[in-house]
Amino acid sequence: MRLDYNNKSLREVTMTCDADEIARIMYANTTHISMYFVITLSAVAVFVGTKKIFSKVRREMAQMTVVVVGAGPIGLTSALIAVQCKRVKKLVLYEEQSKSNVERRSYQIAIQSSNVSLLRSYGIDFDNLEGLWHNGCFYTRVGIYLEYIIHVLPLYSTEVEINFGTKFCRESSDVVDNLTGRKLVICCDGSTGLASRALGLSDECVMHSSGIFGAVAAIERNNQTLVPTPEKRVHNLSFDLSAYVSSAYEDDGRTNFTLKIFGNSKCRYLALAVNKCDSNVVRALKTVLDKSMMRNIFLKCFNTYKRSDEASISDSYCLNNMKFSPRMYEIKLSQRIESVAYISDCDLFIITEGEASRSYNYNTGMDINIGLKGLTALQPFIEKVTLAETEHSIMKSLLFKMEHSDRICTEFLKFGLREYMFL
Structure with missing residues (x-):
């Protein structure tokens, strides 16, 4: 239908x-x-x-707690940088010696001009530090520098806890582990310090040759006061060794030595250096076992090139009051292989600075400067590790610090000793 x-x-x-x-x-x-x-x-x-x-x-x-081990010039400078970083909520300092012993340390430090600028940017008022300016460098007694930083640390808004007379040991590392939040430990307790080992870092080091031979001597004059004095350098020196060695070691005219006199008026130091070579004189100074040869070289160098207002020293005074290297030796830089680490279980970063990270077997009076150069990366490193969340960002932060440390050593081997001695 x-x-x-x-x-x-x-x-x-x-x-x-x-x-x-x-x-x-x-x-x-x-x-x-x-x-x-x-x-x-x-x-x-x-x-x-x-x-x-x-x-x-x-x-x-985001903030973290920073722990500094060691109240030497590098340790206290690290603390000064840390308290000015907005990422640091608390600073804890461990120092084995008493506060009075730290402030009485008597050796002289020389801060080169580039590091003077760095320290000024962190508030060091050199106009209120007892010391001496010479050719852009600042010379002072290390205790004066340390006392100044100890005084200004509590003036910042960051909470500060200073533990003098307290050695950092395994029990201390347990205390650090139990701190809440993220932590950074900066080990500045010197080349023989045990803080990094207590925290699990390997103390294995690699030795780098500087390509320079050297020797050092020290003269202490107890009748003098601790007055800062500038350094003095003398170049193109040669030595007559005929009284100590055979004619086979006579000067062949190929060797020119550099002498440096430094230290305060009470503790005078002499450093002798020469570019690595196999000249007759260098071979003699490296191998001859007669200690009187080096002692007399240092004695004559001091009496000839001392400051005009200094008194000469006699043979007998030199014999009883001079400590010196009996022979020239190869100057080497010791670099710690493991200088940075992260322990995830307790959210803890560990780094080494100063002689705990790198040191060399020679004294030029400007040894603080290589440690200060290492601190130029401290504030950005604190910023990076405070904000690092992923494994990739943590590794990237560690790599940043390791590469900076390697660069410091590389630059020092190329320019450091030449800058401190030969220029």
């Missing part, structure tokens, strides 16, 4: 109704999907925005 509906078949009417219904359903579904998409997109936007805000707040508030 066939029914007409506006001249359309039933099937056509049915199909028309189905299409309208489908259109209405599709429109409704599309509306729901759009609303769902908008709601989802809004939720994601809120989540991402909240996460960014939370991450920004967390980064702005």
Whole structure:
């Protein structure tokens, strides 16, 4: 049977109704999907925005505790840099000696001009430090420098805890492990210090040759006071060894030595250096066992090139009061292989600075400067490790510090001793 509906078949009417219904359903579904998409997109936007805000707040508030081991010039300078870093909420200092012994340390330090600029940027007021300026370098007694920093550390907003007369040992490392939050330990307890070993770092070192031979001597005059004095350098020296060695070791004219006299008025030091070579005189000074040869070289050098206001020293005084290297030796730089580490269990970073990280077997009076150059990366390193969250960012921070330490050693081997002795 066939029914007409506006001249359309039933099937056509049915199909028309189905299409309208489908259109209405599709429109409704599309509306729901759009609303769902908008709601989802809004939720994601809120989540991402909240996460960014939370991450920004967390980064702005991220802080850590810094522990410094050793109250020498490098240790206290590290502490001074740390308390001025906004990422450091607390500073803890360990020093084996008493405060009075630290401030009485008598040897003289010489800070070269580039490091004077660095220290000024961290608030060191050289105008209020007892010392002497000469050719852009600042000379002072180390105890004066240390006393100044000890005095100014508590003036900053960072919480400071100083433990004098307290040796850092394994029990101390347990205390550090139990501190809340992220920690950084800076080991500045010298080449013979045990702090880094107590924290698990290897004490294995690699030795680098500087390509220079040297010898040193020290004269202590107890009748003098501790007055800072500038250094004096003398170049192109030669020595007549005919009284001590055979004609086979006579000067062949190929060797020129450099002499440096430094130290305060009470403790005078002499450093002798020559570029590595195999000349007759150098071979004699390296191999001859007669100690009087080196003693007389240092005696004559001092009396000839001392300051004009200094008294000469006699043979007998030299015999009883001079300590010296009996022969020339190769000057070498010792570099710690493992100078930075991270212990994830207790969220602890460890680094070594100063002679705990690198040292050499020779005294030029400017030995503090290689340690200060290592500290130029300390503040950015603190910033990096405080914010490091992933394993990749932590490793990147450690790599930054290791590469900087390697660069310090490389530059010193190329320019350091030549700058401190030959220029």
